[in-house]
Amino acid sequence: MKKQIIYTLIGTFILLGTGGCRKYLDITPDGRITMGNVWSDPKMTAAYLNTAYQAMTVNQGGERYFTYAFLEGITDLFHDSDDLEPDPLVANMWYRGSLTPSYDPTHHFAATRNGDVYTAYWAGIRSCNVFLKNIDHAAVDYPGDRARFKAEAKVLRAWYYMQLCRKYGPMPVVKEPIEIQAEFAKLKRPSSFQEIADYMNEEWQEMKNVQELPWRITLATEKGRMTKAVMLLLRSQAQLFAASPLYNKENDLGKWEKARDYTKEGIELLSTNGKYQLYHDASLGESSFENYFLTNQDFSAFPRDKETIMENQTTESMVNGFATLMNGFPQRGISEKAGSCPTQELVDMFDMQATGLPVLEPAKPYLDNKHLQPSYYTGSGYDPLNPYAGRDPRFYATVLYNGAYSPGPAVFVETYIGGASGLKSTDRRHTRTGYYLRKFINQDVQINPGTYWKRMRFAEFYLNLAEAENELNGPTEAVRKAMEPIRTRAHMPAIPAGISSKEEMRAYLQKERSVELALEEQRVWDVRRWKILDKTDKLVTGMKITKTGENTFSYTRFVVGERQSWADKFLLFPIPETEIAVLGATWQNPGW
Structure with a gap:
């Protein structure tokens, strides 16, 4: 299946009022293409799987939030210059607590x-389920296609589930297409992550021995297709969520042990088979980390970029310069807005290079609730x-x-103050x-x-592993x-040996995770699974x-x-009220 071969099959589906369900029709409205035709034609079989991918385009991350803001502008790491705009933009509406x-x-x-x-991801799950129900008897071009397509659809379905569950909490795992006459109110949400x-x-476990499912994509025409690397990182992420305080109130160490083991296995398998490793260009020295985010993923058996697991398919920054216009600074001359600006909280998280020591005490960085009195390390x-x-x-x-x-x-x-790009609260081109x-x-x-935004990368495995290991055994x-x-790639000394308690190391690793993954939509979910939203999101400083x-x-x-x-109610997003009308009040998250 090549990404350039896209058959929309218009009329094959209808989307019901509930976002979680699609009705699979036996015949299209024009009466010309039956679903039997779809599964008897290899190209249309491949095209149907392509349609299952389309839900991913509804949320591509990066600077595509309204208006041209990064999602981490709603965290303590960034503050968007649209905070005073009269229009309902993501930043100012979030800061006001307008989520309902x-x-x-x-x-x-x-x-x-x-x-x-x-709505989109439940529809994507539905498409995956329809495909998986039919692929065993569908026509394919090559014998290996069937095994690859089947495994690929399962990874894609898992990807949709992870995005839904980290935002809305555990969702019921549905592996069969739900018919239109189903009683949706009888669907029950899982009791735990x-x-x-x-x-x-x-x-x-089902797909690890499927040889046809690749470890990495090596052809540019297949960019965006699912791989074993994606599945391994999803598995690590899901278990990390299950072990975290939001979902592990009893602190069951067995969950942390699974998180450690799954993550360690992912590192070992990908390092060996997919040859994944952190991006490093020796000729760039300390600029290697910076250059990685300015380098688009390349596709070959021996790529220069061996770190990226998933990258955005498109970005408007690449097309018309919005990264300049919408996330620049006045001295550029053409910047329309400053966009998502780093906060002092983020700046304080970067260690000193010579000593490798934190600037502020990791466990208690400030002596006051306003973050105006730093507690120096x-x-x-x-x-x-x-x-x-x-x-x-x-x-x-x-x-x-x-x-x-x-x-x-x-x-x-x-x-x-008074500088060409100085503070100015009345002009969104200036930093706040x-x-x-x-x-x-x-x-x-x-x-x-602008460059393509990174959605998943190999570095996360190391951060997940360190966190799980510390929760299990302390700062060993x-x-x-x-x-x-991660520290070596950044040209930083090892984590200080003076950090001797699990609690202090936890705070240090949370800081390190923020530094490494800033602007990559991790902080939004991390502070929720750590259940520290009330400590991080009350205010930001500059x-x-x-x-x-x-x-x-x-x-x-x-x-x-x-x-x-x-x-606390903001720890999970509310289920949309249109869904609650169908599924029942018991589906709604606490506080909403």
């Missing part, structure tokens, strides 16, 4: 951007009067700060935090600087060894910089804004 069962600020009104995943994790593991080497010197190289790859050089417009960024975004934006290019050498590849001399500045922390989306 009838309104989700993270949905874009345009279907081609990040829209209603609840472990049922979802067990489902993911069962799927892996002893001996790190951090200088509050020169705050951006000597930091983790990932800081320079993620954040544009006062004095940073941007070669595209060939300027030094001026975020101090004192910082601008660098990650995913090529600073060497002024026009069309195994935790530091799990993090070694840095007000005043020029005191030719090259001297003073630095003052300030509260950028307080938010209203941190209560």
